[in-house]
Amino acid sequence: MNPVVQMMLLFVGAALVNNILLTRFIALCSFFGISDNMHTSIGMSLAVIFVMVMASSATWLIYYFLLLPLGVGEFLYIPAFILVIAALVQFVEMYLRKYSPALYRAMGIYLPLITTNCAVLAAATEAVKPGFFTMNMPYAFGFGEAIIYTLGVAVGYGFALISFTALRERLELAQVPAVLKGHPMSFITAGLLSLGYIGLASLFGL
């Protein structure tokens, strides 16, 4: 297959078909926690795209050039990755505060939250161990593929979060039975939204 087409497929597959929020249920805490305000969710999406790509590139390099040569990749990757992510988030926060105050104001408060955002750890883990996503792909991602894959995951996260926020803002005004008010209704809405993503999967013939 043409490598460019392959990269495109990887991106679309990661962003839409295997959308990290709606079809794989990763990072749902942030999905339901912050999706009641459009401003917040745009900030969070940008912060996730930024941090996720940086974190995955860092962990990919660490996995292949530090952990594997030392022979500890199999059982040290969890602590190593989470420490790298936590340190990276701190570092990015300090850097932004010093050199780009405008960007810091836009996504400053979301940065610490990202440390415990499962999506970042999931993307970093899957960039080195692509368990589910093997369509026409070599089993181990190269550095370029890992970055494209992570970018796809992050864009998919932002896309799903923003569209769900838009739905929830409308839902505030809707007439909902008293029993279902609040969180139950949000879940049902998310269920209907994720029905749409199943349609995408068949569209791409996966």
Next chain:
Amino acid sequence: MKEWLRVFGNGLSFENPLTVLMIGLCSTLAVSTKFEGSLFMGIAVIFVLVLSNVLISAVRKFTPDEVRIPIFIVIIASFVTIVDLSMKAFVPAVYSFLGVWIPLIVVNCIVLGRAEAFAYTNTVWLSVADGIGMGLGYTIIIAGLGAFRELFGSGQLQFLGATLVKFPAWYAPPNILLLFPGAFILFGLIIAGSHAMNRKLAARKQVAA
């Protein structure tokens, strides 16, 4: 002992991590397509939660406030690695079904949340109660959801290779239960139900008091 039981019971009802605190949802919805997988997920979470609660509570007096989160994460990550490797060795079929969800226990909001909100400020003995209660509250919901989805979504219930229940052939399983929307919608209904139940329990308590 009374205090112990109160903390333990809170995890099951009024502070149930899934239906009330709404944390740790990701794994619940994702792995509950199979009863067996969700039961083992629950056991893994109980194990990590209890042991990390105990250790964090034991070292809470020497933990500097500023670096507590990295310390918690390292403690949790070590227990998760134990679970990760033992499951790979002893129940490989379940391990491959759970996949990325085992490493993700590290960032499971339940574990870190309880470390921060409970274990860091309470005694070891109470932290055990909190760990078991929260873990059981999680396991009951996830295993129940898994059993329901597997039974009605695929028409049979399997456990470690043996078929426990099988519906007759005329039963056409609605596929949607096994797919993602089914999880969301079913879980929405479960929350609605448990909120209603908690409201009733609280009302009865007020009447009694």
